[in-house]
Amino acid sequence: MIEGKLVDLVPFEDDFAIHMETWMNEEAWFRARLWERREPHTEDDVKKFIEKMEKSERGALIGFQSKDGDPIGGVIFDHEWQRVRKADAMFFAGDTRYEGTDEHLDGLLMLLRYCFETRNLHRLDASALAFDEVRIDLLRRAGFVHEGTLRQHIRYDGDYVDVEMFGILAEDWPGYEQKVAALDLQPSGIEPKPKPEKKDDKETEAGEAKS
């Protein structure tokens, strides 16, 4: 676990995976993964995605949760490129109640902290659909710099839409502590979700009963 102000980074384990089928079919997911084809994601697709990220040598899927342990979403750094020390930044609030909150922002700040202060990256890239004001606002508040507009780049619900390109350099990043202090992050007070029953527990219990 890496502890932040409002959220902690934790391994993307069962308590996250259990929500992922819902999360990966939310509008917010498709906006964040703007390059991908819009299609429904089955349980199997979700499992494969998580496995792929677990095996990836050029990226990682990490969960972020509130201070009371409520799984909020994930941060992904992907396509890490050693020669130029950069990666693609992807983050999502799977639980859409947290969309645009300071917890969501802190998830992104924790991603930056991890990439710059632990992995020693030089740069992170991020993109957003031009109308996705929530994402653009989060990127700007985190310190990303707007670097251009890809015109009519992505097909979205019957139209081609622009994509805003952002980047942040290690030299733009003041450090997590300074950034958090400057932004004065405040908890949203959202009630944690009830913990779902885990399938695994039942199986273990059944297994124990048998033996």
Next chain:
Amino acid sequence: MLLEGLLVDLVPYGDAFKKLEHRWNNSEAVFWASVGDRRVVSRASIERWQQESAERAEQGPRHSVWFGIRTKDGTPIGDMALNWVLPHHRLGMLGAMIGEPDYWGGGYGTDALLLIVDYAFDWLDFHKLWLGTMASNVRAQRNVEKAGFKLEARRRQEMYADGEWVDHLLYGLLREEWPGREAMVARLGLKTRKEG
């Protein structure tokens, strides 16, 4: 298949080109084509890349279309490709390398570019093409700007070349901005070169 230009043709990327990959990959050409990489690669590595790429092509849908660039007298001089093709966005990224420095700056790259752009719009029904090049590659920028590409983003210090961080420039061309290859040939005054 063959796309016929004035100075070059785009042809299947076959053995005549693959044989040259070892030399091209160890030359100055790859520095420009790979945005700043300098490679020292063995024949065995090249063969392994070629093998892996063939296996990938057999496994699933292809996300790229590769051509070899061949001069009118039959000399293989480089490659031209549509990479990262996203059919659902009708979008593809152009990539090219002129492996033979003798053919830099003589209009060969421009001729090849006009051919592949026309092919992408007219045959593959793309909506947009884009490409990236490092800020220090002035020749490439001149080429793509001549063909009508517009600078859309300047990604700061994204690439590293010869000991320095350099910006990466992203260019785009929309189908509606493309007047067709013939019009472009006329506009740029491209001509076949006389023998000898």
